[in-house]
Amino acid sequence: xxxxxxxxxxxxxxxxxxxxxxxxxxxxxxxxxxxxxxxxxxxxxxxxxxxxxxxxxxxxxxxxxxxxxxxxxxxxxxxxxxxxxxxxxxxxxxxxxxxxxxxxxxxxxxxxxxxxxxxxxxxxxxxxxxxxxxxxxxxxxxxxxxxxxxxxxxxxxxxxxxxxxxxxxxxxxxxxxxxxxxxxxxxxxxxxxxxxxxxxxxxxxxxxxxxxxxxxxxxxxxxxxxxxxxxxxxxxxxxxxxxxxxxxxxxxxxxxxxxxxxxxxxxxxxxxxxxxxxxxxxxxxxxxxxxxxxxxxxxxxxxxxxxxxxxxxxxxxxxxxxxxxxxxxxxxxxxxxxxxxxxxxxxxxxxxxxxxxxxxxxxxxxxxxxxxxxxxxxxxxxxxxxxxxxxxxxxxxxxxxxxxxxxxxxxxxxxxxxxxxxxxxxxxxxxxxxxxxxxxxxxxxxxxxxxxxxxxxxxxxxxxxxxxxxxxxxxxxxxxxxxxxxxxxxxxxxxxxxxxxxxxxxxxxxxxxxxxxxxxxxxxxxxxxxxxxxxxxxxxxxxxxxxxxxxxxxxxx
Amino acid sequence: xxxxxxxxxxxxxxxxxxxxxxxxxxxxxxxxxxxxxxxxxxxxxxxxxxxxxxxxxxxxxxxxxxxxxxxxxxxxxxxxxxxxxxxxxxxxxxxxxxxxx
Numbered sequence: 001x002x003x004x005x006x007x008x009x010x011x012x013x014x015x016x017x018x019x020x021x022x023x024x025x026x027x028x029x030x031x032x033x034x035x036x037x038x039x040x041x042x043x044x045x046x047x048x049x050x051x052x053x054x055x056x057x058x059x060x061x062x063x064x065x066x067x068x069x070x071x072x073x074x075x076x077x078x079x080x081x082x083x084x085x086x087x088x089x090x091x092x093x094x095x096x097x098x099x100x101x102x103x104x105x106x107x108x109x110x111x112x113x114x115x116x117x118x119x120x121x122x123x124x125x126x127x128x129x130x131x132x133x134x135x136x137x138x139x140x141x142x143x144x145x146x147x148x149x150x151x152x153x154x155x156x157x158x159x160x161x162x163x164x165x166x167x168x169x170x171x172x173x174x175x176x177x178x179x180x181x182x183x184x185x186x187x188x189x190x191x192x193x194x195x196x197x198x199x200x201x202x203x204x205x206x207x208x209x210x211x212x213x214x215x216x217x218x219x220x221x222x223x224x225x226x227x228x229x230x231x232x233x234x235x236x237x238x239x240x241x242x243x244x245x246x247x248x249x250x251x252x253x254x255x256x257x258x259x260x261x262x263x264x265x266x267x268x269x270x271x272x273x274x275x276x277x278x279x280x281x282x283x284x285x286x287x288x289x290x291x292x293x294x295x296x297x298x299x300x301x302x303x304x305x306x307x308x309x310x311x312x313x314x315x316x317x318x319x320x321x322x323x324x325x326x327x328x329x330x331x332x333x334x335x336x337x338x339x340x341x342x343x344x345x346x347x348x349x350x351x352x353x354x355x356x357x358x359x360x361x362x363x364x365x366x367x368x369x370x371x372x373x374x375x376x377x378x379x380x381x382x383x384x385x386x387x388x389x390x391x392x393x394x395x396x397x398x399x400x401x402x403x404x405x406x407x408x409x410x411x412x413x414x415x416x417x418x419x420x421x422x423x424x425x426x427x428x429x430x431x432x433x434x435x436x437x438x439x440x441x442x443x444x445x446x447x448x449x450x451x452x453x454x455x456x457x458x459x460x461x462x463x464x465x466x467x468x469x470x471x472x473x474x475x476x477x478x479x480x481x482x483x484x485x486x487x488x489x490x491x492x493x494x495x496x497x498x499x500x501x502x503x504x505x506x507x508x509x510x511x512x513x514x515x516x517x518x519x520x521x522x523x524x525x526x527x528x529x530x531x532x533x534x535x536x537x538x539x540x541x542x543x544x545x546x547x548x549x550x551x552x553x554x555x556x557x
Numbered sequence: 558x559x560x561x562x563x564x565x566x567x568x569x570x571x572x573x574x575x576x577x578x579x580x581x582x583x584x585x586x587x588x589x590x591x592x593x594x595x596x597x598x599x600x601x602x603x604x605x606x607x608x609x610x611x612x613x614x615x616x617x618x619x620x621x622x623x624x625x626x627x628x629x630x631x632x633x634x635x636x637x638x639x640x641x642x643x644x645x646x647x648x649x650x651x652x653x654x655x656x657x658x
Contacts, residue, residue: 061613067606119607142610144617222618 036481043187049180050139052209054153054170056218057431063153063171065140068116069135071125075103075111077126078132087128088113091121100316115162116140116315147262149221151276151557152255152429154377155237155263168274170212170429177433180209211434215251220244223547228522230527231540232258236528237505241278241408242544247416247510247519249445250425252374279379282405283523286490287325287342288305288508289401292414293350294339295460296362299422299452302353305336309349317393322348325489339467342487344400351399359395360387365451366414367424368406374427381407401490402498411508412521414451418460419484419510419519422452461513468509473538478546480556485509485541487533492526502526505533507541512557 025033038044054063061216071092078084081103089096102111114121116138126131141156157526166175183206222475224242232240243256257277261269275281297303311329312322331336336344351359363369369384382405385394397403409427417424426446433441441496452460464484468477473487488506491498505527510519520541548554613621 060616064610064613065606066610067603139606142613144610144613144619146617146619148619218618222622 022278023353034532039041041188043189047183047204048138049182049206050208051141052155052166052178052180054178054210054212054214056214056216056221058145058218059213060218061144062149062214062216062218064142064144065139066138067119067399068138070115070123070138071113071117071122072079072134073103073111073113074132074134075105076132077131077193078103083202084130084132087130088125091124092117106319110134135342143262145218145222147217147260147264148225149216149255150260150263151257151278152216152252152376153263155266157266165354169276169378170214170376173375174210174212174430174433178209178212180196180436181207183207194286199240200475208436210436212430213432213434215246215253215431216255216429217253220548221254221256221549223551224544225256225258227540227544227547228256228258231522231524231536231543234529235505235524235536235540237524237526237536239277239525240523240540242520242522242540243278243408243412244410244518244520244548245416245427247419247425247516249415250413250427251431251445252427252429253518255429273377276376278408279374279376280407282382282407283504283506283525284402284404284490284493285406285411285487286401286506287344288415288488288506288521288533289404289406289466290347290350290399290485291418291460291486291508292337292338292362293354293359293399294463295346295418295452295456296358297335297350297354298459299362299456300354300358303335303350305334305459307335308332309335309338309346311338311341311343311345313345315345315348315396317348320393320396336463336466338428339463339486339557340470342467342471347400348396351395353472354399356389356390356395359399360390362451363398363404365424365449366417367448368404368410368414372407372409372413372427374409375429379409380407381410401488408521408523412519415508415510415521416519417451418457418464419496419513420457420458421454422450424448456507461510464509465513472532472534473507473542476539476542478549478556480543481511481545481549481554482513482557483509483511483542483545484513485511485538487538489531489533501531503531505531505535505537507533507537509545511545512554514557517552517554520544 031234050065052066053061055061055426059174073084073088075081080101085096085100088094089099094113094287097111099111113133117125118140122135126135143153150382152169154167154171156164156171157167159165164179166172166178183204186202186204224244228240228242231237239258242254243252244253244254253278255278261273266274267539298305310331311324311333312331313329322344325342328332328341329345330341331344331348333341333343335346335350337343338350354362363384369381371379371381373379384404394403395436412429414426424447426448428443430443432443435441461484464486465482468474468483468485471487473485477483486508487507488504490504490506491500492504493499494502504523506521506523508519510516510520522537522541522544524537524540530536
């Protein structure tokens, strides 16, 4: 009996081993073996796809391809090596000794002389009429508007295999769509590796990359970049950024930050400049945040614009004392005046009326603490602390925008909800994706949620119009226009405390307030002419707004 | 019958050979034409790419603003908007005339 079972076990074991081995060869190692067999049978030449273009809302290209070439030498066919080196090395800016050495190596079938060489240089090389020099198409990115919208667009570099790959911004986010799919030319080869010419080569055509059509208006982008650059110089700021968004669709009409870089020469710039600060850097919003806290309180019906509070002096919470920004106190003031005077103590009152739980619910509903899902690669979101970690002083300071970190995009989107009847939209840069055959896929505007009611949105809009018309920045406002907005001056946290002198000045607003065409946020980091948003960011906001009114032919209301 | 086959078969073979040569010759010509068309397409595609780049460059706002400055245009110091109230007539029909003056 034992012998019978032993024989049975041996048979089962043997078959199991055979099955396991077959499974290994056919399933686990199958794809590698197929690739190895294919490399033994076929010669393959990749046919690179052409990267898609990126066009502005008027169809004009912001990024396209420029004819360029991979230039290489074929040492076996060069007749006079010294003459070749003497003619080619200066044109290609190569070391003649090094080139001569590479060309004299016996096993080299070809020697690359330059990647993405432009047309002018290629024509000069062709004019030399040299034997043993070859050219293969290798288009490179061209930026008709130079460095405009660099942070938004990103750039194209190379991966570890030398293939084009998009980094940052749209190039990074839409790398697969823009990159397309490489094709190939496949030809059978004999045992010595020589091609067998009897059969026609198998040609798989490359699929060129798709075109991205943006919401971005290149005129608005130019106005914003020009005015921001002038503003940074005028107010002596270290950095600055501006976002202009359509509040009804969430479409980004312009987005600029300085200092910036040139995507065509990105290697010449500091890597720290590659990330887009409007989506990848955070700041404390300061008084601009008051508009959102006030809107939440109005929506909860805890307050009305005419509700009064007694602004009679600093507010003490535990060991902390909260003052107004200019240490002036106005006695009995309405909620409209709280925004108009940008009263910190008034906002402590508003925050208390709202309560911690509702406050946190609204902060999250306005989109803080989570990424906005914008189609830009490097977006991040600062986290919001858990409810249990919020003390009374946290609620008090956050109600006037200190002690909370947000990205500029989160801030402009949240205020965009006030301009859009309370509806929070998902911001987007791309409006449509068009494939090589002309098929167009629209990216429809996406409403995330209703944060506040339409009635509350109308009321807060009127309060913000009053804050602009009668607030600290009223001197800079273009007359006749109804602009809703709020200034902000936030101190910068450094090593656990706030720097006494350095500030981030900002202004957020929308116009025309009754039917908003745009919502815009201007931030200036460490302005030296004045630390206040009302004297730096606000006039810059109004300068840009004036240009936009003129461009869109928006008359005074 | 045998004699007939001796004559007809070589004749047919000859005709077929000539036909084969003609067809091959035609095909060789067609292949040449296809190659020529392919190279024309490639050349035109290259030219199109180059022209597209030149058009984009010439119509860029950077280029247009530079040309505007060279042509003597200057930006207004302050943007002015003139708004007409609905009640203001910008054209009237004069008495005795049928069209807008």
